[in-house]
Amino acid sequence: MPVPLDDGFGALSQSRRAPSRRDFLQTVLGGVAAAAALPPVARAQTHHAPLNATTLNDTVHVIDGAGGNVVVVIGPDALVMINGGRQETSAELLNMVAQHSGGKKVSTLFNTDWHPEHTGSNEALGMAGTEILAHENTRQYLANDLFVDWQKRFYKAQPAAARPTKTFYTTGAMTLGRERIEYGHLGQAHTDGDIYVFMPGSNVLVAGDVLAVGKYPIADYNTGGWLGGMVTATKTLIDLSNADTRIVPGMGPVQTRADLQAQYDMLNTLRDRLAKMMRQGMGTSDMLAAGATKEFDEKWGSPKEFLPVTYRGMWLHVRELGGIV
Numbered sequence: 001m002p003v004p005l006d007d008g009f010g011a012l013s014q015s016r017r018a019p020s021r022r023d024f025l026q027t028v029l030g031g032v033a034a035a036a037a038l039p040p041v042a043r044a045q046t047h048h049a050p051l052n053a054t055t056l057n058d059t060v061h062v063i064d065g066a067g068g069n070v071v072v073v074i075g076p077d078a079l080v081m082i083n084g085g086r087q088e089t090s091a092e093l094l095n096m097v098a099q100h101s102g103g104k105k106v107s108t109l110f111n112t113d114w115h116p117e118h119t120g121s122n123e124a125l126g127m128a129g130t131e132i133l134a135h136e137n138t139r140q141y142l143a144n145d146l147f148v149d150w151q152k153r154f155y156k157a158q159p160a161a162a163r164p165t166k167t168f169y170t171t172g173a174m175t176l177g178r179e180r181i182e183y184g185h186l187g188q189a190h191t192d193g194d195i196y197v198f199m200p201g202s203n204v205l206v207a208g209d210v211l212a213v214g215k216y217p218i219a220d221y222n223t224g225g226w227l228g229g230m231v232t233a234t235k236t237l238i239d240l241s242n243a244d245t246r247i248v249p250g251m252g253p254v255q256t257r258a259d260l261q262a263q264y265d266m267l268n269t270l271r272d273r274l275a276k277m278m279r280q281g282m283g284t285s286d287m288l289a290a291g292a293t294k295e296f297d298e299k300w301g302s303p304k305e306f307l308p309v310t311y312r313g314m315w316l317h318v319r320e321l322g323g324i325v
Contacts, residue, residue, distance in 0.1 A: 051065040051092060051093060051096060052065050056202065056204055056254070058074075059074055059075075059177070059179050059199075060072070060073055060204050061074070062248055063096075063097075064251075065089070066086065066093045067086030067088075068083055068115075068118045068209075068250050069083065069248055069249065069251060069252075070093060071083065071197070071206050073176055073179055073181065073199065075104075075107075077105075078106070078107035079101050079176075080110070080174075080176050080181060081125075082109075082110040082112065082206045083110065083111065083118040084109055084111075084118065084119060084120055084121025085118070085120050086116055086117055087120035089120060090120050090121040091124075093121060094125070106130045107130065108174070109122065110134065110183065110197050110206075111132065111138050111142075112196075112206065112209070112250065113138060113190060113191045113194050113195075113208055113209055113250075114141035114142050114223065115191075116155070117251070118208070118209075118250065119142065119162070122164075123159060123161050126161035126162055131165050132163070132164040133168075133183075134166075135168060135169070135185050135194070136169055137191070137223075138164060138167070139167045141191070141193065142157070142158040142163050144157050146222070146223070147222075148220065150222070150308065169185060170184065171183065178201065180199065182197070182198045183198070184198075186208075186210055186229075186236060187229050187236075188226055188228075188229035189210050189229045189232070189234075190208070190210050190218065190230065190233075191220050192224025192225065192229075193223070194225075194233060195208065198240055203242070204248065205240055205247045206247075207247055207248065207249055207250070208249070209250035210230065210233045210237065210250075211234070211249040211259070212250075212251075212252075212300070213249050213251065213252030213259075214252060215300055215301045216303060216306035217230055217306075218305065218306065219309065219310060219313050220309070221312050221313035225313060226317050227267065227274070227310050227313060228317055230267050231271055234263050234264040238261060242257060247260060266299075270293065270296070274292060274307075274310065274311070275314065275324070278314065278321070278324045279324050284308045284311045288304070288307055
């Protein structure tokens, strides 16, 4: 079971008690020392929300509070980060990682998708010479302006330093000390650039935003996601794991294979149900009124965002679903 860190990275877990003057001075002086090792972009950023860390073993740690979950894999001479939180949390995150890893260099940063909750440290680490590894589709999204209509939000292209420097299409692997790190594409799921990162020796699987906790998973049709692909991707993650695998979602606490199975069952049921409703000529408002998701709402919350986005994505795959047009 995960336990709070109490040494090394343990300093990342901040107490809720009021800080003393000594605490304040130690925090300020430590932050200045660590920031000196970072590139200018990281030093300029500030963020005061607490970051919290959980150790899964002496190699693999999970940090939350940076926007999305960040996984740190520590090797003898360097470390690997899987996702980098939001840009506004990057300075604090990287300062903490530097302080509590003994100043080890971040050799590789994985992006599990293009969204800003996970790519906010790209520029700082890219400027420091870190290899940024992602699916090729993720690199394309970060290199170009994007408008996501269901969010009514415009995303500017990222600067060259923030774009992945190494991309792939299918699968790959690397080694950090004794830890083998395997990674692979999850197809058209949350986006069409989603990847998993798996450490079989530690039995830790990073699922990114393909696995949602406490809310319905969103398949972003603007960047290639859709419900059918989410079903397939969730099954891929199930097949990679076993009952003892610690599974790190994009946001939220560490999960188990049983949580993946619950999501798969929900998504598989809804794919068939919503396709049937579409064949009957029903739209999003009809599906909401009919309670299309009612038995799942207690676990995954309101479907008011999930259903419209899912519906639009399914229309882009009507030939695969069959019988709708």
